[in-house]
Amino acid sequence: MGAGSASSDPIVSIAIVGDVMLADGPGRVIASGRDPFALFASRLAAADLRIANLECVVAQGGQPEDKPWTFRAHPRVLPVLARHVDVVSVANNHSGDFGRAAFGQMLRRLKDQGVPYFGGGHTLREAHEPLVVERGGLRIALLGYDGFFPRAYEAGEDHPGVAWMDAEHIIEDIHRARTVHRADLVLPFMHWGQEHEPLASELQRRLARQMIDAGADAVIGAHPHVVQDTETYRGKPIVYSLGNFVFDGFSHVDNNTGWLLWLQAGRDGVRRWRVEVARIDKEGVPHPAGPGPHWERPGP
DSSP states (O other): OOOOOOSSOOOOOEEEEEOOOOHHHHHHHHTTOOTTTTGGHHHHHHHHEEEEOOOSSOSOOOOOSSSSOOOOOGGHHHHHHHHHHHEOOOOOOTTTHHHHHHHHHHHHHHHHHTTTTTTTSHHEHHHHHHHEEEETTTTEEEEEOSSOOOOOBBOOOTEEEEOOOOOOHHHHHHHHHHHTTTOEEEEEEOSSOOOOSSSOOOOHHHHHHHHHHOOOOOOEEEOOSSOOOEEEEEEEEEEOBOEEEOSSSOOOOOOOOOOOEEEEEEETEEEEEEEEEEEEEEOOOOEEEEEEEBBOOOOO
C-alpha cells in the first residue's frame, strides 16, 4: 500500500468505495476461497487510506429483524476485508439487522481483526466520536451517519448502535473534530438518499452544504444502490452516492455500477478528485470498467 511522506506540505491519496455487503453472493465467493476484491486489489493497494461502508453485520447468532432484507456475514469474511480496506463505516440500515448483541459482536471482531470503524459504537457517545487516522503527517477525522430507517439501530447512552443523521449533532461533531481532535481533514460519510434515485434530494443537498459550512472538507455518501450526481460547494467536493461496490441481488445495470472515489488531499483540503467505474457481476464481484472523469480540481 502506498504511503504519503510526512512533510510540511504532505499529499495523501484516499480511496473510498460505497456499499460492501459480504453476506449472500459475496459471502459464498469468500467461502469458496476466492476474493471479491481481487480485481481491484492493485488499485486499492496504491492508496494511503482505504475506506468502505460495511453494509451488513458480521457476527454469529442473533435474530433477524422484521424487515424485507437482512444481511449477516460470517466472520471468515473479515481477513479478506482487512486485506483491502483500512477502515469501515458501520453507519447504515443493515448494521443492526440481527440485534444489538450481534452489532456489538461485530465491533469487537472488527477491532480484533485490526479494522477500525466509525459511525457506530458501544454507546451513543462512541458512535459520534470521529475516527482519527494519521497518514503522511495529516490527521484525518472520519465521521459516519445513517439517515435511513429503522432508527431503532441508533446507539443509546448504554447500548450499541449507529450514529443517526441529525444535522445539529453532525455540525457539533464536525466542530469537535477540528477543535478537540485537531483534525487537518474532516470527512463525513453519509448513508442517505432515496433508493434507485440518480439525483440527490434537496435534503441531501441542504445538509451537505451545512456540513461544509461547519468545516467538512468533502462529503461522501452511499445507500441509494446507484451512483448519484456530484457538485462543488465553496471549493469542496460533494459526492452524493458512490453506489454499490461488493453487492449482489440486483439485475439493473445502474444498481450494478459503482464508483471507486479517489481524493488527493493536503492540509488545505481536497486538491483533486476523480472516480473509477466498477461493474458488478451476478456474484456481487466488482470488475474495473475504466476511468470516470479525469482528475477534478474543486473550484470556488
